[in-house]
Amino acid sequence: MKTLSEWLAHCERQHPQGISGIEMGLDRVQRVARRMELAMPCPVITVAGTNGKGSTCAMLEAIYSEAGYRTGVYTSPHLVHFEERCRVGREAVPADSLLPAFGEVERARLGDGGSGEQGAVVLTYFEFTTLVILRTLSESGIDLAILEIGLGGRLDAVNILDPDCSVITSIALDHMALLGPDREAIGYEKAGIMRTGRPVVVSDPVPPQSVLDRAIEVGAQLWRLGHDFHFAGDQQQWGWAMHPSHGARRYSGLAYPALRGANQLVNAAGALAAIEALRSRLPVTAQAVRNGLAMVELPGRFQIVPGTPTLVLDVAHNPHSVAALAENLDAMGFYPTTHAVFGAMADKELATMLERISPLVDCWYLTDLPPARAAKAAALAPIVEASPAPGQARTSTVTGLYGNPQEALQAAVSSADPADRIVVFGSFHTVGGVLQDGVPRLQAKHLSS
The missing domain is CATH 3.40.1190.10 (Mur-like, catalytic domain)
Known part of the structure; x- marks a missing residue:
């Protein structure tokens, strides 16, 4: 070697x-x-x-x-x-x-x-x-x-x-x-x-x-x-x-x-x-x-990337850390729409992980991840759909399923308005996937308007 x-x-x-x-x-x-x-x-x-x-x-x-x-x-x-x-x-x-x-x-x-x-x-x-x-x-x-x-x-x-x-x-x-x-x-x-x-x-x-x-x-x-x-x-x-x-x-x-x-x-x-x-x-x-x-610097720990829409990267991957992420998102103030790029390992307590954060998310973009023990996006979909949505009046809606985190992020950016927020979380592999080519520089649709 x-x-x-x-x-x-x-x-x-x-x-x-x-x-x-x-x-x-x-x-x-x-x-x-x-x-x-x-x-x-x-x-x-x-x-x-x-x-x-x-x-x-x-x-x-x-x-x-x-x-x-x-x-x-x-x-x-x-x-x-x-x-x-x-x-x-x-x-x-x-x-x-x-x-x-x-x-x-x-x-x-x-x-x-x-x-x-x-x-x-x-x-x-x-x-x-x-x-x-x-x-x-x-x-x-x-x-x-x-x-x-x-x-x-x-x-x-x-x-x-x-x-x-x-x-x-x-x-x-x-x-x-x-x-x-x-x-x-x-x-x-x-x-x-x-x-x-x-x-x-x-x-x-x-x-x-x-x-x-x-x-x-x-x-x-x-x-x-x-x-x-x-x-x-x-x-x-x-x-x-x-x-x-x-x-x-x-x-x-x-x-x-x-x-x-x-x-x-x-x-x-x-x-x-x-x-x-x-x-x-x-x-x-x-x-x-x-x-x-x-x-002090540490990528992927409630990392807020400058640009439009606002991009938040967090490696939260268990119920406790996802609850902390939700608390931090709450403290950020109002955003018209929150888009979530989510991929996770299959052995996690997925329903419990999503219970606290789902009411903050309007649109879900689910992604496959490289490890064999990762949950497929299609397997995550019914768990996400069963979680509470904003206002608790309905269950969450999955916007799309994607083969990797970069594809999911690009889909979220294409759908988002400049005033919106995108949060990427669920695994080191989810955040690492969007950082594969460096820190993304986002430009939302309708930016010129």
């Missing part, structure tokens, strides 16, 4: 088939990591949770970068290009720079890494690529590694590294076939990233009891929103403070984070707590906090 696409195709051919094509467990990836003698030569922050992980990682990255540190970030999944998963110094690592690590992981996987341990190990796509990115980060001269858990926590491949600080964001119902049927079970899996004697920041305002119990069980230093740190704000600004038992650190008169949405204050509060937890090793100034929050 000589190119990134060839290596990724190789990884896709290797993995065993577990539930939904995923095999949980750390034994295999730990064996290969030992053969590679993989270690991170700097502090590590690991971020788990159902929603808010990517935003929290982006805020940590922005603040620490503004403080002068060279950051390394691993997030998943990507929107358009695989390289988005690995950032060093706030820039995606070029594809060619990842290739040496692919070769190293393959040699170690086959038992040819010089460790003396024999026997080939089969890795999933996620395990293989996680090892590639962790090795790349470990050799990039970074001062801090910020690692987003892909799924769950306890058995996620990222959890082979011991974090210096863990962050657990909001916990909601998602991936229940793998993580359990309720928030308590899911919380237990997320809590698997905690380590004895090390800080864990819990930014979920009402965390499952399983998370709190696990912190006590392993002897982690629990920093909990509303107990150990808190935030408050008005329409103009917000502030954050630690409980006196953790010190007198506080920030007042902060501008709202550049990432839109009321839920971003919860994520920002958790990020600031993690920064305080590591202050003795990585001190950060108040100005770096202010600048970082003002400059």
Whole structure:
């Protein structure tokens, strides 16, 4: 294999088939990591949770970068290009720079890494690529590694590294076939990233009891929103403070984070707590906090694209995140017509996802998505049609079915007036599909009139 696409195709051919094509467990990836003698030569922050992980990682990255540190970030999944998963110094690592690590992981996987341990190990796509990115980060001269858990926590491949600080964001119902049927079970899996004697920041305002119990069980230093740190704000600004038992650190008169949405204050509060937890090793100034929050960027998280009609991109893909999206759409004000481009995975709680947002949508444009586990647009149609429409007097109406998100977006643009709004949501693949050729520049029909 000589190119990134060839290596990724190789990884896709290797993995065993577990539930939904995923095999949980750390034994295999730990064996290969030992053969590679993989270690991170700097502090590590690991971020788990159902929603808010990517935003929290982006805020940590922005603040620490503004403080002068060279950051390394691993997030998943990507929107358009695989390289988005690995950032060093706030820039995606070029594809060619990842290739040496692919070769190293393959040699170690086959038992040819010089460790003396024999026997080939089969890795999933996620395990293989996680090892590639962790090795790349470990050799990039970074001062801090910020690692987003892909799924769950306890058995996620990222959890082979011991974090210096863990962050657990909001916990909601998602991936229940793998993580359990309720928030308590899911919380237990997320809590698997905690380590004895090390800080864990819990930014979920009402965390499952399983998370709190696990912190006590392993002897982690629990920093909990509303107990150990808190935030408050008005329409103009917000502030954050630690409980006196953790010190007198506080920030007042902060501008709202550049990432839109009321839920971003919860994520920002958790990020600031993690920064305080590591202050003795990585001190950060108040100005770096202010600048970082003002400059943070993360595509696809309530991203509003300039132009007409208004375009909103959001990777919301479970009931909790879609409800947050609906709340943010409500706060935008009046639009004559809201058009929705929607595509989703078949294993999601689709009816529950749509219950809150459907009353805000006038016209639906349903799209197929590339993954095999994605729901076909034709299968989404009856679920959408059974959901409530604006005014609750009728059920929703599907405007059309499309083969990909770009086709669906173009249809929405063709139907929309300049004063309308288009929202694209339901999956990373839905948003990534419309970003395939860059951020769209829209021009609605009847613009000249």
